[in-house]
Amino acid sequence: MKLHEYQAKGVFADAGIPTPDSQLATSVDEAVDAGDALGYPVAVKAQVQVGGRGKAGGIEIATDADELRAAAENILGMDLKGYHVDRVLVESAVDFTNELYLGVTMDRGEGEPVAMVSSEGGVDIEEVAAETPEAIAREHVDPAFGMHSYQARKAVYEADIPRDVSRAVSSVLETLYDLWEANDASEAEINPLMVTDGGDVVAADAVMNVDDDALFRHPDLADMEEESYTDDLERKAGEYGFDYVRLSGNVGIIGNGAGLVMATLDLVDHYGGEPANFLDIGGGAKAERVANALDMVFSDPNVDSVVFNIFGGITRGDEVARGINEALSQFDEIPKPVVVRLAGTNASEGMEILDTSLVRVEETLEEAVQRAVDDAAEVTN
Amino acid sequence: MSVLVDADTRVVVQGITGGEGKFHAGQMIEYGTNVVAGAVPGKGGQDVDGVPVYDTVHEAVRKEDADASVVLVPPAFAADALFEALDTSLDLVVAITEGIPTQDMAKVNRRLRETDTHLVGPNCPGVITPGEAKLGILPGNIFAPGKVGLVSRSGTLTYQVVDNLTSRGIGQTTAIGIGGDPIIGTSFIDALELFEADEETEAVAMCGEIGGEDEEEAAEYIATQMDTPVAAFIAGRTAPPGKRMGHAGAIVSGSGTGTAESKIDALNAAGVPVGDTPEEVADHIEGYL
Numbered sequence: 001m002k003l004h005e006y007q008a009k010g011v012f013a014d015a016g017i018p019t020p021d022s023q024l025a026t027s028v029d030e031a032v033d034a035g036d037a038l039g040y041p042v043a044v045k046a047q048v049q050v051g052g053r054g055k056a057g058g059i060e061i062a063t064d065a066d067e068l069r070a071a072a073e074n075i076l077g078m079d080l081k082g083y084h085v086d087r088v089l090v091e092s093a094v095d096f097t098n099e100l101y102l103g104v105t106m107d108r109g110e111g112e113p114v115a116m117v118s119s120e121g122g123v124d125i126e127e128v129a130a131e132t133p134e135a136i137a138r139e140h141v142d143p144a145f146g147m148h149s150y151q152a153r154k155a156v157y158e159a160d161i162p163r164d165v166s167r168a169v170s171s172v173l174e175t176l177y178d179l180w181e182a183n184d185a186s187e188a189e190i191n192p193l194m195v196t197d198g199g200d201v202v203a204a205d206a207v208m209n210v211d212d213d214a215l216f217r218h219p220d221l222a223d224m225e226e227e228s229y230t231d232d233l234e235r236k237a238g239e240y241g242f243d244y245v246r247l248s249g250n251v252g253i254i255g256n257g258a259g260l261v262m263a264t265l266d267l268v269d270h271y272g273g274e275p276a277n278f279l280d281i282g283g284g285a286k287a288e289r290v291a292n293a294l295d296m297v298f299s300d301p302n303v304d305s306v307v308f309n310i311f312g313g314i315t316r317g318d319e320v321a322r323g324i325n326e327a328l329s330q331f332d333e334i335p336k337p338v339v340v341r342l343a344g345t346n347a348s349e350g351m352e353i354l355d356t357s358l359v360r361v362e363e364t365l366e367e368a369v370q371r372a373v374d375d376a377a378e379v380t381n
Numbered sequence: 382m383s384v385l386v387d388a389d390t391r392v393v394v395q396g397i398t399g400g401e402g403k404f405h406a407g408q409m410i411e412y413g414t415n416v417v418a419g420a421v422p423g424k425g426g427q428d429v430d431g432v433p434v435y436d437t438v439h440e441a442v443r444k445e446d447a448d449a450s451v452v453l454v455p456p457a458f459a460a461d462a463l464f465e466a467l468d469t470s471l472d473l474v475v476a477i478t479e480g481i482p483t484q485d486m487a488k489v490n491r492r493l494r495e496t497d498t499h500l501v502g503p504n505c506p507g508v509i510t511p512g513e514a515k516l517g518i519l520p521g522n523i524f525a526p527g528k529v530g531l532v533s534r535s536g537t538l539t540y541q542v543v544d545n546l547t548s549r550g551i552g553q554t555t556a557i558g559i560g561g562d563p564i565i566g567t568s569f570i571d572a573l574e575l576f577e578a579d580e581e582t583e584a585v586a587m588c589g590e591i592g593g594e595d596e597e598e599a600a601e602y603i604a605t606q607m608d609t610p611v612a613a614f615i616a617g618r619t620a621p622p623g624k625r626m627g628h629a630g631a632i633v634s635g636s637g638t639g640t641a642e643s644k645i646d647a648l649n650a651a652g653v654p655v656g657d658t659p660e661e662v663a664d665h666i667e668g669y670l
Contacts, residue, residue: 106483108563108593111490143487184484214482216457243627247619258561258627259535259590262616263659266641269619270657278620280627283479283536311540313506314401314518344540345520365541366660 001210002049006089007224008188008206015179017172017190019203022091031072032065034090040064041093044071048083051207052124056080061093094202098162099192101125101136102173104180113141115151115177117159117169121192135159147177168201169193183221184214233277233300240292242279249274251376252297252306252336256281256315264309264369273373276303283314290323298335304379307372308340309365310347317342317350328358337375341368383510383555384530384575384582385473385499386449390514393418393438393447393471395462396454397429405453405477405518406432412521414514417445420465442469449473451507451516459503460485467496475516476502476566486564493566500566504628506536506558517558527552529666530576530609532569533588534561534595535628538616538659542586545663551670554582561590561628569599577607584610584669586662587653589644591617592631596644604651612665613648613655615641 003011006024013019023034024047035042046058053059058080062068068090078085099122107114118136120128128135137158139151152170161169172193180188189207196202215222237244243258247265251273255261258280265275277300281293297306310320320342328334338359342350354361362368392409396402397419407430410416418433418441425436435441438450450471454462459478466474467489481503493500501508507517511524523540525547533539539558546553557572559565569587576582589596596615603611617626618641625632632639645655656662 106487106563109598111487111564113484113487142491143484144491181484184482186483211483213456213480214484217482243625245621245624245626247621255537257535257537258631259533259538259588259616260541262535262590262620262626262631263538263541263614265620266616266618267658275619278624278626311537311544313520313536313540343544344523364660366658 001212001215001221001225003208003210003221003224004047004049005045005206006047008208009203011179011183011208012190012203012206015175017175017203018201019206020092020094022089024087025072025090026087028069028072028076031088031090032069035062035065035068038090038092042068043091043093044068044075045089045091046075046078046080046085047087047089048080048085050081050083053080058085094194094204095197096194097197098195100161100169100195101191102169102176102193103187103189103191104177104185105187107140110140113143113177113180115139115141115147115155115173117155117161117173119160125191141177146181147174149174162195164199165195165201172201172203183208183218184211185209186211233296236296236299237279240296242281242293242296244296245278246300247275247277249276250302250304250380251372252276252300252303253309254279254281254293254297254306255309256283256285256311260309260311264307264365267365267369268307268373271370271373273376276300285315285319285323287319287323287326290320291327294324294327303336305372305375306336306338307368308338309368310342310344312342312344312347316345317347318353321350321354324359325353325355328355334358339368339372339375341365383513384579385501385508385555385557386510386514386516388413388415388513390449390473390516391415391417391445391447392516393420393441393445393450394432395420395438395450395452395466397421397432397434398424398427399453399455402453403429406430408521409451409515412515414516417447438465438469442471447471449516450475452476452478454478456480456482460489463489463500464492467492467498471498473499473501473516474566475505475507476500477505477507477517479504481562483563486562490564490566501557502560502566504562505560505565506539508555508557510555511553519556519558523547524556525552527554528581528583528670529553530579530582530585531556532572532576532585533558534590535588535616538588538614542588542614542659542662545659546586546666549663549667551663551666554579561631563593569595570602573599573602573607573611577609582609584612584666586666587611587613589613589615590628590631591615591620591626591641591644592628592639594639597647600647600651600653603653610669611653612662612669613653614659614662615644615655617641
């Protein structure tokens with residue numbers, strides 16, 4: 001789960017990291033009121049959960065109320081990388097001499113947290129990492145102990161942070177690690193951490209992604225989750241609780257288990273078709289869930305055929321067959337041809353139950369995918 | 382021969398009184414697995430289908446001489462169950478639970494390094510030596526005893542490839558589902574090392590997927606350390622960058638690491654053929670035998 005900038009800044013500020021004064025606004029008038037209250041200049045920042053907002057026109061600086069009005073009019077309502085902007089953060093602009101980068105994430109290769117510091121902040125840090133990896137100091141942290149103060153200092157010195165703020169920066173890094181850990185974050189980043197004329201440091205941006213699997217112990221953060229889908233189908237998938245990704249093709253794909261569904265997508269491509277979606281019904285799905293999955297895929301107007309690929313382990317073939325029957329029996333005419341391949345736990349029971357007047361059954365994965373690709377091609381032609 | 386588990390493996394099931402625990406303990410027993418105990422705090426003294434339940438894993442190990450555990454405990458309590466398992470003398474711990482917080486697993490893995498225990502998973506289907514024992518939720522009937530080792534990040538993809546092998550008469554020594562989470566106990570390399578050292582395993586099928594760099598590291602190991610031939614499948618060739626495809630680990634970063642292409646290139650460079658379909662993987666394996 002990604003937090004909005006204003007939400008992340010709230011978490012950071014509560015932990016003691018300095019952030020600029022700011023107010024959230026959902027209309028142009030609210031934004032102007034916020035600017036008047038904060039004093040100019042201010043930054044107007046689109047609150048969408050994507051990186052690279054600045055380059056995409058989602059951040060503007062305003063030096064008076066007229067400029068602020070124009071900026072808010074530009075940004076509110078814009079479509080930024082597929083997300084609709086319905087609110088902006090109006091924030092006191094910071095005079096800075098330097099922009100730094102601080103981040104904490106999980107190094108999955110090492111299985112350990114890693115804290116990162118760079119004196120080259122304010123830019124796309126992925127680019128810095130790719131082109132000049134030595135410009136980012138990295139310190140791995142033993143998760144049993146958390147970050148020691150010396151580790152924060154070491155990273156800060158290695159990153160050549162200006163000496164007059166090294167103490168302040170290492171203190172922010174320690175706090176960032178602590179809040180990363182305390183909130184079960186997958187990532188916590190400040191880019192840029194601005195060094196002011198007066199020698200203070202201020203988090204001018206804040207990024208925090210929280211591990212979805214840990215939200216059960218952070219109800220306060222879970223409450224911050226907001227529907228930000230622009231795609232109706234993805235919203236529906238969220239309501240049904242499916243792992244779903246919409247793609248650009250016309251062969252609808254439903255399966256159990258991420259690896260098998262991905263393999264089915266790849267096979268559709270291999271046989272000359274184009275996948276319309278990734279939909280994993282997950283382990284142990286009951287009939288109702290299966291029916292919901294069919295409802296989802298039928299709702300996509302791009303879909304011309306559907307392949308159902310189930311290899312039961314914890315999932316049972318008879319439950320799946322019941323779900324398919326239930327979903328299809330409500331139609332006078334099946335909207336799109338459905339091909340089913342059932343294997344594994346209770347597959348033979350499932351085959352007996354499955355109403356083959358509604359679906360076509362294929363024995364192997366390859367045959368099922370080929371059939372669905374052919375069906376889709378027939379519709380297209 | 383086999384790796385990790387065989388007919389003598391003495392299994393304790395952590396979470397045996399829960400719905401999943403009870404069902405799958407029964408399935409394991411039906412397969413012939415030597416399930417000797419359950420461990421559930423507060424449920425000591427009960428029994429589940431004749432299997433004695435203890436309050437602690439320690440007690441189960443002491444009283445029943447268990448040497449392996451299967452963890453079927455809900456995610457909120459799973460890390461604690463794993464710490465408990467790692468605090469005993471078990472040789473093997475298989476964690477089936479899906480959805481364990483990543484930071485919990487970082488701490489578990491930190492502890493794991495100080496032990497001699499093999500941890501498989503979490504978020505995995507388990508380990509099976511066909512005809513001898515299965516520890517986990519794999520459907521036993523699709524497996525057959527034989528000479529091919531199998532290691533996979535994905536449960537259902539494991540079943541698919543095994544089905545392709547078994548249906549043409551190719552059996553397996555052991556299949557290890559290592560799981561799709563970002564932090565797991567047994568890596569591809571750990572599993573490949575076990576198969577390389579096993580005299581019965583004549584070929585290995587490896588199923589990987591997008592995300593991370595584990596397959597690339599495995600390719601390096603295969604090229605430099607392995608004599609046993611390997612054939613592979615990589616799921617996620619058509620996955621768009623930046624989208625999470627179900628598994629926590631199955632995400633291609635925008636910067637191009639962890640793509641199917643980079644994994645396939647690395648494996649090909651190590652002399653490992655990568656099938657376009659699971660059937661093609663079985664073709665390659667057949668060619669090795």
